[in-house]
Amino acid sequence: MLYRRLGRSGLQLSALSFGAWVTFGQQVGRSLARDLLAMAYDHGINFFDNAEVYNHGVAETLMGDVLADLRFPRDSYCVSSKVYFGAVADPLPTQRGLSRKHVTEACHQALRRLRVEHLDLYFCHRPDPDTPVEETVAAMDTLVRQGKVLYWGTSEWPAEAIAEAHRVAKENHLYAPSMEQPQYNLLHRERVEREYASLYDTYGMGTTIWSPLASGLLTGKYNDGMPSDARLAQPGYEWLREAILEQGGDRIAKVRRLAPIAADLGVSMAQLAIAWCLVNPHVSTVMLGASKLEQLEQNLGALDVLPKLDAQVLQKIDQALA
Incomplete structure (x- = not known):
């Protein structure tokens, strides 16, 4: 495992981390969750990501139970939560948002669900x-x-908005945000590479990026249609299907053009996409999600692909996406 500092902070996170979004408590039950976290930890992953809104708090409860069961030393891993959307299906005004009341109470609720005394990372979602x-x-x-x-x-x-938070913190001698959690992948680059460009040097921000595979699109599984067992084909994910597959007709075409590059390197499409994210020095950690052990094991192999992504290969990737 590689470890990277979280921006300018002293915290070192594993370059690959593990998140519970749309899996824990839905596709993943307790037994599989235990196996997934054990595999991740055994491969050096030291950051487990969660949020109050993930399955309305069930994901955090499940992760907390499994972490307690596995008995990893608490000082050997980091766990996070995120606050904004609330943990109930139809939140009242005081059960969502970033007011002092909800930020504080959501933190206490996350601590109880995750069964820890502190959150290592806490995000305004x-x-x-x-x-x-x-x-x-x-x-x-x-x-x-x-x-x-x-x-x-x-x-x-x-x-x-991030710059404004830093200004407020500096003027009032308060702790400022240390990291941002944005979407970043081969098909979604603008915010991390351009909009946030000034934040890294000015404020020392780190990034814990999500959706490195564009919700599975970059694995190539949708190149020839919608598999019946795919996440995007399941009821309840219509919003995600629309966001991923229907934002312009050339997204699938771009993914198809990446396939020969992965084949030439002898790696999977998923490994290529994850490794590509790690080429960016401003990426502190790439968050993986998985509903199968084989899927997680393969994606962990992205670290072996990273040395293969030289300037020539990166140029081919950019040409394929042009």
Whole structure:
């Protein structure tokens, strides 16, 4: 396993991490969750990502039970939660957002579900137009000073909102966000590579990126149609299917053009896509998701692909995506 600093902080995260989004408590039950986390940990993964909204808190409860069962030393791994959407199906106004009340109570609820005394990373899952950023930054600062959160960050915030949070923190001597959790993959590059470009040097922000495979699109599984057992074919994922497959007719064509590059390297499409994300030095960790042990094992092999991505191969990839 490779380890990278979380931006300018001293925290070192595994270059590959493991997340519970749309799997834990849905496709993945307790037995499989235990096997997946054990495999991840045995391969050096030290960061497990979660959120209050994932299956309305069930994902965090499941992960917490499994982590307690596996008895990993608490100082050997990091666990996260994210706050904004709430943990109930139809949240009341005080059960969502980034008010001091919800940020604080959601943190306490996540601690109970995950069965830990502190969150290593705590993210504001989206910007909240109804809450002053000063209130959110102050709430996060309080949780850090109380020892309930070690590092706080944002997820899918515009660059100007992140800069504003840093300004507020600096002017008021508060803890500022250390990291952002954005989507980043071969088909979704603009925000990480352009919009956030000034954040890395100015504020020392790290990134914990999600959807390196564009929800499976970059594995090539949809190149010849929709498999009946695919996640995007399942009821309840219509919104994800629309977002992934129907944003322009050339996305599948681009993925098809990447297939020969992966074949020439002797690697899977998934391994190529994950390794490509790690080429970016501003990526602190790439979060993997899996509903099968074989899937996780193969994706962990992306680390072996990274040395193969020289300038010539990267140029071929850019040409295929042009």
